Amino acid sequence: MGKQLHIVMFPWIAMGHMTPFLHLSNKLAERGHKITFFLPNKAKQQLQHSVLYPSLITLHPITIPHVHPLPLGTETASDIHLHLTGHLATALDLTRPEVESLIKGLTPKPHFIFYDFAYWVTEIATELGIKSVHYNVVCAASLAIALVPDRNVPRDRPLTMEDNAQPPPGYPSSNVVFRGSEARHMLLLGMEFGSGLTFYERITTAMKLSDAIAIRTCREVEGNFCDYMSAQYNKPVFLTGPVLPDIDDNIPLEAQWAEWLGRFEPGTVLFCAFGSQFILEKDQFQELVLGFEMTKLPFLLALKPPSGCASIEEALPEGFKERVGERGVVHSGWVQQPLILAHPSVGCFVNHCGFGSMWESLMAASQIVMVPQLGDQILNTRLMAEELKVGVEVEKAENGWVSKESLCNTINLVMDQGSEVGCLVRKNHAKWRQIMVNQGFMSGYFDTFVKDLEMIMGT
Ligand SMILES: C[C@@H]1O[C@H](OP(=O)(O)OP(=O)(O)OC[C@H]2O[C@@H](n3ccc(=O)[nH]c3=O)[C@H](O)[C@@H]2O)[C@H](O)[C@H](O)[C@H]1O
Numbered sequence: 001m002g003k004q005l006h007i008v009m010f011p012w013i014a015m016g017h018m019t020p021f022l023h024l025s026n027k028l029a030e031r032g033h034k035i036t037f038f039l040p041n042k043a044k045q046q047l048q049h050s051v052l053y054p055s056l057i058t059l060h061p062i063t064i065p066h067v068h069p070l071p072l073g074t075e076t077a078s079d080i081h082l083h084l085t086g087h088l089a090t091a092l093d094l095t096r097p098e099v100e101s102l103i104k105g106l107t108p109k110p111h112f113i114f115y116d117f118a119y120w121v122t123e124i125a126t127e128l129g130i131k132s133v134h135y136n137v138v139c140a141a142s143l144a145i146a147l148v149p150d151r152n153v154p155r156d157r158p159l160t161m162e163d164n165a166q167p168p169p170g171y172p173s174s175n176v177v178f179r180g181s182e183a184r185h186m187l188l189l190g191m192e193f194g195s196g197l198t199f200y201e202r203i204t205t206a207m208k209l210s211d212a213i214a215i216r217t218c219r220e221v222e223g224n225f226c227d228y229m230s231a232q233y234n235k236p237v238f239l240t241g242p243v244l245p246d247i248d249d250n251i252p253l254e255a256q257w258a259e260w261l262g263r264f265e266p267g268t269v270l271f272c273a274f275g276s277q278f279i280l281e282k283d284q285f286q287e288l289v290l291g292f293e294m295t296k297l298p299f300l301l302a303l304k305p306p307s308g309c310a311s312i313e314e315a316l317p318e319g320f321k322e323r324v325g326e327r328g329v330v331h332s333g334w335v336q337q338p339l340i341l342a343h344p345s346v347g348c349f350v351n352h353c354g355f356g357s358m359w360e361s362l363m364a365a366s367q368i369v370m371v372p373q374l375g376d377q378i379l380n381t382r383l384m385a386e387e388l389k390v391g392v393e394v395e396k397a398e399n400g401w402v403s404k405e406s407l408c409n410t411i412n413l414v415m416d417q418g419s420e421v422g423c424l425v426r427k428n429h430a431k432w433r434q435i436m437v438n439q440g441f442m443s444g445y446f447d448t449f450v451k452d453l454e455m456i457m458g459t
Contacts, residue, residue, distance in 0.1 A: 002454055006110045008103060009037040011135075012117040013064065013092060014077035014085075015276040016354060018043055020137040020216055021114065022050055023243045027446050029053035036106055038099060040064045040075035050245070060102065065094040078277060089194025089202065092118055100124050111457055114214070119206035131456055133238075134210035138355055140217050140225035140237075141176045141383060142376035144168075146189055146200075147207070148232040153200040159190035170231075172224040175386040176379050181398050185375030207233055212456055214238040216355065218445060220435060221383065238452040241445025242359040242436070245338070253339040257300070260329065261340070267347035270299040270411060271340055271366070275354040278373050282306040284402065286317045288371075289330060291407030292350075293320065297415070299328045302335040341366060348415055350407075353380040362390065362432055367414040367425065369394060371402055390429040392421060 007028060011021040018039055025035040034056050039047070041061040051057050064075045067090050074080055077088060096118075103110065103124055114135045115121045125132040136143055145151075150168040153159060164186035167177055178185060193199035207213055213233060215226060218241050230237040252258070261269060270292060274280070280288070285306035292299040309315040312332040337357070341349060341364035348367040351357040358380045361368045368391025370381040385393045394410045396402045414422045435441060 002450075005033040005112065005450075005453065005457075006106070006108050007033060007035050008106070008110045008113040008130075009035055010099065010113060010115045010118055010121055011039070011137075012077075013040055013043065013075065013088065015043070015046070016077075016356070017116060017137050018047060018076075019050075019276070020243065020356060021135065022047055023245050024114070024135065024216075024240060025057050026050075026052045026245065027240075027243055028450070029056040031446075031450060032056070033450075034108075036060055036110065038062050038102065042075045042079075052245075052248075062095050062098055062102070064091050067091040067094070081279075086191060086193045086199075089117060089197075091194075093120065093195045096120055096124075103128065103130075112453065115206065117202060117206065119202060119209055122206075122209035125211075131211045131453075132209070133453070134207045134213050135240075136213065136215045138216075138376045139358075139380050139383060140215050140222040140229060141173065141379045143215070144225040144228045144232075145171055145177065145379065146186055146375070147203045148229065149204060149208075150232060151189070151200065151204075153189050153198065155198070155201075159187055161187075164189075168232075170228060172228050173387070176225075176382040178375070178378060181400075182375075182378055185378065188375065210235070212236050212238055212452070214240055214449070216240050216243055218242065218441075221388065236452070236456070238449055239445060240449045241442050242363075243446070244359055244363060244442070247338055247342060251336075251339070253336060253343065257335065257340060258343075260300070260326075261343045261345040263326075264298050264345045266344045267366070268297060269343075269345045270295065270297050270348045270350060271302075271346045272299065272350040273302040273335070273337055273357065274304075274352040274371075274373065275357060278352055278354075279304050280306045280373075282308055282315055285309075285315055287404050288402065288407060289320060289328075290317055291402075291404035291411075292328060293324055294404055294408040295411050295415075297327075297348075297411070298345075300335075300340070301328075301330045302337070302340075303330065303332065305332050348411060350411065353377045353384065355380055358384060362388075362429070363436055365433070367391070367422070368429065369407075369410050369414055371396075371407070388428060388432055390425055390432055392425060 009021050011017040037059050044059045044061050067087050070087050112131045113125050114133045122132045145167050164183035189200040191199050193202050226237045306315050346366045349361050350369045353370040353372045371394045372378040372381040381393045384391045395406045416422050
């Protein structure tokens, strides 16, 4: 190892951001580097069991000031509904005095600060002679289509669907795009996102002010989008690779799932999860569970109770539990997703194609069915279904509705050993999985990434 680096990590205060930043921290600590990780206290409690190198990684709690109209005690995006996240960004910005004082008090002085939404840390870094790296935990395609200078989001009028319908000039794909009404997901760009900034202004400013942009992806999958980003921002784009945690052989799959999964033949169980944040509407939740029932296959669904329901039991359709019996489980708590995906009984992973789940599905052996919910998840899905052709996107209505028949038919299509589509995605998935699991793929990206950091340290 070269010189020990001291890196400050300061991700957006949402589990979908803090988790990948922690995976990155573990990989850096594995190579002997020191990490100081700023995060709200609640998240510290949740993530500390995932710290693999406690002697090198310090999870340092910061106070998230209360901002009206956020509920009292709000600390992360998991505490609020999606439409309040702009106010949470204002709360993040109010942590600046504490964060600045903490950084100035760190010894040894940090070499880098990694961030994503807190654009103002670059000013602190420049003053202290620290390099700043904007670390993106979403796919390069979603950055390239939405968050580049040539997107030119207007400030003087609301964004329209026409503004969003076309990708920015030079965007390098005609498949990884929004179609029809999906362009509504780009309206977020013009949304007020804390301290008088739009979401577009916050993220593009954060990237413009950085010394380098880093993305949690690999050239084999997104090289063209990464090159486009580098040209748009006229600065280096470093790739960390997927940065997935190694499955710790000392941590077993929870007994209840090992026992239940053990009852079924290899490759026959459907596993479904929609990430750490997304909450379905009740009618869509019920339609999806009926779709799993229709497959007549065993299934394990790890889903949060839908909007307006305090529990899963309250949300299940009439007579559902009686009809499916032990064949189907709908669980509202957290499950060990990577360990469940590694279980031989699991034959199909139905997921929202969040970026973490996307990489995990590629690494797993089971078939892949995607039901994207948010904008970047739609682009992740297009990458998987139309560029890599390793999985199938469930067809939805123009308004985003997914019917039980559409879900059931897509699952049956990929699970049918004789179907043309099922064979194609199985073959392509096996090819990509071979690339990703082979020795040196992940570590190779990571070693190059550390060399990239050392290079800009010298500049
Ligand atoms: C930036 C934002 O982060 C979001 O994170 P989210 O949590 O929704 O989904 P994942 O990235 O799959 O992350 C979810 C992570 O939680 C793990 N997990 C989840 C549920 C469970 O019960 N058990 C688990 O272990 C799973 O294994 C994965 O690693 C999305 O990406 C979104 O696309 C992106 O814009």
